[in-house]
Amino acid sequence: MRQQVEGSRAIAQAVAWCRPAVVPAYPITPQTHIVEAVGAMAKEGTLSPCEYLTVESEFSAMSAAIGASATGARTYTATASQGLLFMAEALYNAAGLGLPIVMTVANRAIGAPINIWNDHSDSMSQRDAGWVQLYAEDNQAAVGLHVVAFRLAEELSVPVMVCVDGFVLTHAFEPIELPGQELVDAYLPPYHPRQLLDPEEPVTIGAMVGPEAFTEVRYLAHHQLLQANDRFPALAGEYAAVSGQRLSALSAYAVEGARTVVVALGSVCGTIKDAVDELDASIGVLALTLYRPFPAAAVRAALSGADHVIVLERAFAPGAGGVVSADVRAALAGLPARVSTVVAGLGGRAVTKASVQTLLAQAEEGRLGELSFLDLRTDLVDRELGRRDDVHRTGPHASHLLRETGVPSTRIG
Amino acid sequence: MSEGVKFYQIGSRAVGNRLLDESLRTGQASPDRQNTLNSGHRACQGCGEALGARYVVDAAFRAAKGKLIAVNGTGCLEVFSTPYPESSWQLPWLHSLFANAASVASGVAAALKATGRDDIRVLAQGGDGATVDIGLAAVSGMFERNDDVLYVCYDNQAYMNTGVQRSGATPPAARTATTEAVGPRPGNLFGAGKDMPRIAMAHEISYVATATVAELHDLEAKVEKAMSLRGARYLHVLVPCPLGWGSAPADTIRLARLAQRSGLFPVYEAENGEVTSTLPIRGQVPVEDYLRPQKRFAHLFGDRPDTEVLSRLQLLADRNIARFGLLPEEVH
Numbered sequence: 001m002r003q004q005v006e007g008s009r010a011i012a013q014a015v016a017w018c019r020p021a022v023v024p025a026y027p028i029t030p031q032t033h034i035v036e037a038v039g040a041m042a043k044e045g046t047l048s049p050c051e052y053l054t055v056e057s058e059f060s061a062m063s064a065a066i067g068a069s070a071t072g073a074r075t076y077t078a079t080a081s082q083g084l085l086f087m088a089e090a091l092y093n094a095a096g097l098g099l100p101i102v103m104t105v106a107n108r109a110i111g112a113p114i115n116i117w118n119d120h121s122d123s124m125s126q127r128d129a130g131w132v133q134l135y136a137e138d139n140q141a142a143v144g145l146h147v148v149a150f151r152l153a154e155e156l157s158v159p160v161m162v163c164v165d166g167f168v169l170t171h172a173f174e175p176i177e178l179p180g181q182e183l184v185d186a187y188l189p190p191y192h193p194r195q196l197l198d199p200e201e202p203v204t205i206g207a208m209v210g211p212e213a214f215t216e217v218r219y220l221a222h223h224q225l226l227q228a229n230d231r232f233p234a235l236a237g238e239y240a241a242v243s244g245q246r247l248s249a250l251s252a253y254a255v256e257g258a259r260t261v262v263v264a265l266g267s268v269c270g271t272i273k274d275a276v277d278e279l280d281a282s283i284g285v286l287a288l289t290l291y292r293p294f295p296a297a298a299v300r301a302a303l304s305g306a307d308h309v310i311v312l313e314r315a316f317a318p319g320a321g322g323v324v325s326a327d328v329r330a331a332l333a334g335l336p337a338r339v340s341t342v343v344a345g346l347g348g349r350a351v352t353k354a355s356v357q358t359l360l361a362q363a364e365e366g367r368l369g370e371l372s373f374l375d376l377r378t379d380l381v382d383r384e385l386g387r388r389d390d391v392h393r394t395g396p397h398a399s400h401l402l403r404e405t406g407v408p409s410t411r412i413g
Numbered sequence: 414m415s416e417g418v419k420f421y422q423i424g425s426r427a428v429g430n431r432l433l434d435e436s437l438r439t440g441q442a443s444p445d446r447q448n449t450l451n452s453g454h455r456a457c458q459g460c461g462e463a464l465g466a467r468y469v470v471d472a473a474f475r476a477a478k479g480k481l482i483a484v485n486g487t488g489c490l491e492v493f494s495t496p497y498p499e500s501s502w503q504l505p506w507l508h509s510l511f512a513n514a515a516s517v518a519s520g521v522a523a524a525l526k527a528t529g530r531d532d533i534r535v536l537a538q539g540g541d542g543a544t545v546d547i548g549l550a551a552v553s554g555m556f557e558r559n560d561d562v563l564y565v566c567y568d569n570q571a572y573m574n575t576g577v578q579r580s581g582a583t584p585p586a587a588r589t590a591t592t593e594a595v596g597p598r599p600g601n602l603f604g605a606g607k608d609m610p611r612i613a614m615a616h617e618i619s620y621v622a623t624a625t626v627a628e629l630h631d632l633e634a635k636v637e638k639a640m641s642l643r644g645a646r647y648l649h650v651l652v653p654c655p656l657g658w659g660s661a662p663a664d665t666i667r668l669a670r671l672a673q674r675s676g677l678f679p680v681y682e683a684e685n686g687e688v689t690s691t692l693p694i695r696g697q698v699p700v701e702d703y704l705r706p707q708k709r710f711a712h713l714f715g716d717r718p719d720t721e722v723l724s725r726l727q728l729l730a731d732r733n734i735a736r737f738g739l740l741p742e743e744v745h
Contacts (some may be wrong), residue, residue: 053558071520071524197507202502
């Protein structure tokens with residue numbers, strides 16, 4: 001059924017059709033609409049049986065999810081930004097224990113400075129937690145990815161994070177094809193856990209492991225996660241067959257024969273495709289949905305013909321550069337392609353078609369270096385750096401920069 | 414439960430198990446006892462926590478007719494009971510992290526309810542650091558939501574597993590690795606520390622109780638009482654630690670008893686936020702009797718006892734005695 005619906009609401013509905021039995025929830029912008037909608041369905045009984053736990057922190061949300069999942073309940077939660085970081089210890093624990101929890105991350109920047117708007121700093125910071133990471137390009141994909149996520153998580157007994165751009169997707173109303181209960185039931189079998197806390201068959205879960213076997217335990221987790229490289233495309237294919245909605249680990253747009261290819265994750269891919277469409281140049285776009293495990297072989301195959309690969313990142317590693325770029329460079333080792341990192345759209349700064357076209361023009365002219373920041377206000381930065389040289393007690397950057405810009409607003413265009 | 418029984422062991426005044434009616438004897442006296450925490454674990458000699466945990470989990474296991482899941486915070490109990498690839502636990506047991514035993518247990522209880530298996534009961538356990546410090550928010554959240562979990566804190570009054578550092582449950586003047594017995598105010602500061610049972614009571618949950626490993630019948634009875642109720646329940650058990658307290662392994666029971674008889678550790682029950690019963694002090698002792706055998710208080714004694722600090726500690730005991738009415742006239 002096709003509905004004009006908010007992204008969060010569509011995600012909540014898709015999750016409810018997956019019949020999670022336990023949903024621990026804690027509010028944080030911009031994921032709140034999702035857990036609010038799931039909570040309402042649990043309370044009114046349209047999602048039943050479901051225990052909806054209003055916990056006191058994200059750390060406890062993931063902890064309760066760990067307990068529930070180990071007790072044999074399909075478990076879901078959602079978070080964002082600081083909340084994801086606050087549950088970091090439990091994220092690694094859930095993965096280490098091999099518990100198939102599914103979680104939405106409504107991508108949002110990490111402070112300081114505190115910022116509620118969209119970028120990928122949050123989920124990128126947890127890329128090595130041992131979770132599968134899927135990035136939705138639009139809300140239609142977000143809906144399907146959640147349904148596939150439960151199937152993938154439970155088949156492999158690994159947790160899955162579905163990353164959805166905060167506000168840009170979560171708060172956008174658009175027509176979305178929704179799968180419905182019957183379709184989801186046919187696609188997603190009931191949860192049969194691989195390990196279970198059961199008095200009939202008592203097991204110890206979470207025992208201490210020393211040097212004698214820790215490497216082996218970690219290797220097995222790596223091995224298990226790598227299975228998703230094959231299983232995600234297969235399960236996505238099955239979902240496409242029943243729903244008609246195509247999902248793939250990575251999607252290539254005009255990549256065939258392109259000299260330059262832009263690699264990106266999430267909703268910005270749509271803008272980049274639009275930008276490319278209007279240019280008379282040999283530029284393709286590679287949108288990554290599956291980021292962990294990193295589909296290195298598929299990325300290498302897709303980019304093997306490119307001379308120049310531009311990784312447009314919604315996050316970065318201070319003191320180092322690109323995050324996704326590092327994976328892309330490793331995947332392209334030995335190939336002639338040059339890789340540029342472009343950090344874009346931090347803290348909700350709009351990545352506009354015009355900015356992307358300017359960037360691509362620079363690339364065509366060979367003026368794009370190894371690392372650059374899209375639409376960086378160099379005037380502001382230079383003034384602040386100059387002040388640093390002049391006075392010792394500079395005070396907080398943020399207030400200076402806001403004074404310079406005049407109004408604390410998001411610049412668009 | 415021992416009221417009316419006239420036989421006392423010499424010195425201890427505790428009722429001997431052999432003298433009790435069979436129905437009143439501890440479950441540990443039964444050849445069919447569960448041993449949910451089985452022998453072979455790596456606890457130190459004289460470990461109060463190992464003893465307390467065995468009584469608690471066995472009693473809970475009996476009350477739940479074997480349908481019990483235990484969740485454990487990180488700490489001594491977790492470490493000494495599960496040296497890879499062995500486990501002492503004879504029941505389903507889950508360890509996740511240091512700070513989250515309460516919220517993991519909430520998740521277990523929620524899953525049992527959602528999947529129609531809430532005949533299975535949930536027990537969460539942690540040390541004092543896991544409970545009063547790093548996990549306090551999770552414990553408080555579990556209380557406030559009234560999740561169907563019995564949370565047990567084994568309080569040995571410091572971070573023993575990491576090498577005896579101060580916790581929010583360390584008593585004033587005690588020496589730890591982070592409150593050294595040096596300087597003008599040796600040991601832990603006065604005025605610090607959290608009274609966790611009273612914090613639990615403030616949540617007005619159905620049941621809060623304190624106990625020590627010196628009164629094991631009392632401990633078992635409290636576990637049974639807690640298991641007869643649903644919702645969030647809290648049990649705070651004082652468990653002497655020979656390593657951290659600098660006491661002889663053979664003195665674990667004696668020190669637990671002296672803690673109660675000095676008034677420094679009040680033993681009581683509370684229901685819905687109100688105290689409903691106390692374990693009266695029989696044969697009150699001055700705090701010195703409790704403190705002197707412990708090396709963590711050695712700096713208070715020696716050639717020139719620190720009478721000022723000792724009297725401040727006595728005042729704490731006296732305040733507990735007054736607050737809970739631990740010295741009723743008839744039991745003097």
